[in-house]
Amino acid sequence: xxxxxxxxxxxxxxxxxxxxxxxxxxxxxxxxxxxxxxxxxxxxxxxxxxxxxxxxxxxxxxxxxxxxxxxxxxxxxxxxxxxxxxxxxxxxxxxxxxxxxxxxxxxxxxxxxxxxxxxxxxxxxxxxxxxxxxxxxxxxxxxxxxxxxxxxxxxxxxxxx
Numbered sequence: 001x002x003x004x005x006x007x008x009x010x011x012x013x014x015x016x017x018x019x020x021x022x023x024x025x026x027x028x029x030x031x032x033x034x035x036x037x038x039x040x041x042x043x044x045x046x047x048x049x050x051x052x053x054x055x056x057x058x059x060x061x062x063x064x065x066x067x068x069x070x071x072x073x074x075x076x077x078x079x080x081x082x083x084x085x086x087x088x089x090x091x092x093x094x095x096x097x098x099x100x101x102x103x104x105x106x107x108x109x110x111x112x113x114x115x116x117x118x119x120x121x122x123x124x125x126x127x128x129x130x131x132x133x134x135x136x137x138x139x140x141x142x143x144x145x146x147x148x149x150x151x152x153x154x155x156x157x158x159x160x161x
């Protein structure tokens with residue numbers, strides 16, 4: 001396993017439980033991969049966090065910059081953050097971010113693919129009827145589901161002042 005840095009501003013570090021809560025509740029994050037020519041490539045994604053197995057799942061096209069980058073190097077970084085809050089009488093925002101380092105793997109098992117696509121759909125679609133429509137669409141056969149196996153995760157409460 002890799003050796004990861006300790007958080008420099010450790011007094012702002014939040015618990016693993018708080019990180020899990022944010023990963024469960026938040027709807028979007030940024031995935032960073034090692035892209036073409038060794039340049040970082042970061043893109044916003046929708047995701048589902050499987051707390052039991054410590055994995056983040058997302059879907060996308062079977063080909064393109066993101067998929068090609070993960071085929072070339074499975075090391076990824078994923079970041080998300082909550083909406084934050086203001087303390088009464090203060091102008092600055094306080095937000096908590098979560099940074100995950102892990103390895104991306106393409107999900108091959110049809111049952112696992114279907115199960116996590118359903119969990120993704122249930123997280124984002126407003127009704128069960130819309131979930132079922134999406135699950136029954138032909139697009140589901142063409143999608144690439146990726147799991148990030150979390151190797152290291154930190155969370156930090158940041159005050160913008």
